[in-house]
Amino acid sequence: xxxxxxxxxxxxxxxxxxxxxxxVGQGVAPTSLTSDFASDFVGSVGSLDLGRFQxxxxxxxxxxxxxxxxxxxxxxxxxxxxxxxxxxLMGVSQGRHTTRLGAGDITLWTSSRPYSGQAMSGPLIGxxxxxxxxxxxxxxxxxxxxxxxxxxxxLPARSGVGKVLADFLGSLVREAAALDEQSRxxxxxxxxxxAAAFLAHHLGAQEDVPPETRHELLLARIDMFIRENLxxxxxxxxxxxxxxxxxxRLLHQLFRQxxxxxxxxxxxxxxxxxxxxxxEPRLRKLPIRDIGARWGLRNGAAFSRMFRAAYGITPGERRxxxxxxxxxxxxxxxxxxxxxxxx
Numbered sequence: 001x002x003x004x005x006x007x008x009x010x011x012x013x014x015x016x017x018x019x020x021x022x023x024v025g026q027g028v029a030p031t032s033l034t035s036d037f038a039s040d041f042v043g044s045v046g047s048l049d050l051g052r053f054q055x056x057x058x059x060x061x062x063x064x065x066x067x068x069x070x071x072x073x074x075x076x077x078x079x080x081x082x083x084x085x086x087x088x089l090m091g092v093s094q095g096r097h098t099t100r101l102g103a104g105d106i107t108l109w110t111s112s113r114p115y116s117g118q119a120m121s122g123p124l125i126g127x128x129x130x131x132x133x134x135x136x137x138x139x140x141x142x143x144x145x146x147x148x149x150x151x152x153x154x155l156p157a158r159s160g161v162g163k164v165l166a167d168f169l170g171s172l173v174r175e176a177a178a179l180d181e182q183s184r185x186x187x188x189x190x191x192x193x194x195a196a197a198f199l200a201h202h203l204g205a206q207e208d209v210p211p212e213t214r215h216e217l218l219l220a221r222i223d224m225f226i227r228e229n230l231x232x233x234x235x236x237x238x239x240x241x242x243x244x245x246x247x248x249r250l251l252h253q254l255f256r257q258x259x260x261x262x263x264x265x266x267x268x269x270x271x272x273x274x275x276x277x278x279x280e281p282r283l284r285k286l287p288i289r290d291i292g293a294r295w296g297l298r299n300g301a302a303f304s305r306m307f308r309a310a311y312g313i314t315p316g317e318r319r320x321x322x323x324x325x326x327x328x329x330x331x332x333x334x335x336x337x338x339x340x341x342x343x
Contacts, residue, residue: 002184003176005046005057017041020060027056028081028132029111030071035063043127048176050188052139056132057173059087060119067115079111080135080147082195084157084166088128089120094152106155106162108199110137110148131169133191141196141210146203153202161201164220165194190216218244219254230270233296237262270295271310274303278315279322288315 006023008016017038023045024031035041043060083092083106090101094115101107109115119128140147157166172179172187179187193216200209209217225243229235240262241251255262273295277283283291292303292315307315 002179002181003046003048003173005044007044008041013040016043020045027054028134029067029077029079030075031115032066032068032071033063035061037061037063046173048172049181049184050172050191051185052136053188053191054134055169055172055191056134057130058132059127059129060121061127062121063119065115065117065119067111069114072112072114077111077134078137080137080140081109081111082133082135083107083109084131084133084169086129086131088125090128090130091118091120092152093117095148097152099152099154101154104156104158104166106157106166106198107152108147108150108155109152112137113151115152131173133169133195135192135195139192141192141213142200142203142205146205147199150199150202155198155202161194161198161217161221164217164224165198167224168194168220190220193217194220215254218246222251222254226266226269230266230273231294231296233298235266235296237266267306268310270297271307274307274315275311275318278318284319284323288319291315 008020011019017033017035020041020043021031021033024033027045027047041061044058046057048055048057085101085103085105085107087103090107092099092101092107092109092115094109094113099107121127137144156162168191172191176184193213196213197206197209197217200206206214222240222244226235226240232239237248237251241248244251251262255265258265260268274291274297277291277294278288289300289303292298292300297303297306304314307313307318311318313321
């Protein structure tokens with residue numbers, strides 16, 4: 001399976017924490033875990049296979065973790081654990097450094113050195129939630145001595161290279177069900193490239209990043225820029241190239257490895273946004289031409305033609321079909337005997 005997720009609520013209360021400790025030990029590295037919520041531990045863990053890499057999505061209440069020298073001798077996957085905090089508060093210590101992390105922060109630690117961590121939860125901050133990208137140390141394209149300078153530091157992921165990486169990791173989990181094995185493996189390699197570029201940025205070591213990694217980062221930045229500016233009718237390949245200080249020719253060369261051109265990618269994403277909005281009940285009274293305009297398609301006739309070419313129906317037919325389906329679902333269904341069906 002591409003993505004599997006398990007929740008402790010499916011288990012008897014007395015088994016939940018022991019199960020959690022075993023899963024974390026197998027998925028990350030053998031770690032000593034304690035929690036004040038051990039008697040009724042509510043947590044979830046999901047895993048996505050990315051070829052040579054693995055991505056873990058995790059949610060849990062307050063706990064303490066420690067990876068000792070003895071546990072390292074027992075088993076060491078020799079990985080860097082790049083962790084994006086999604087919620088709650090966490091603390092991490094490795095080597096001589098300790099940091100505290102909140103939502104939108106990234107930290108890095110290694111399975112090959114002693115480590116301790118603490119997660120805090122509560123009514124105001126909620127459960128601790130994170131995405132963890134497991135990166136084999138041997139595959140990292142940066143010198144190990146340089147990477148190790150960043151262990152247990154809080155690295156912001158709210159803008160720039162960090163946001164590109166954070167958005168990418170989040171999209172992997174959201175789109176996991178639609179990804180085949182080959183796509184997941186290819187995206188795993190992209191994840192390595194983006195992680196290396198992110199770390200190199202914070203180290204001031206961009207010269208150590210291979211050219212192909214720099215290209216992947218540039219493409220990821222371009223993708224994010226396109227997604228965030230679909231509503232702008234002036235979003236064209238020329239505008240995208242100018243924003244990233246490259247020629248249109250280089251932009252097209254970067255997209256040559258993909259299945260669609262820059263213009264086709266912009267058009268597809270705009271139409272996908274329109275397709276979703278036409279089924280949105282709260283937008284039902286908004287004229288169809290305004291739906292197109294919301295996504296940068298201000299020529300109503302051209303929007304209708306493109307929509308029909310993409311989906312085989314007009315925007316109006318899409319809206320009427322979803323409205324009819326919503327109307328039918330609002331009424332009870334009766335079987336031949338006249339009794340109401342609740343199936």
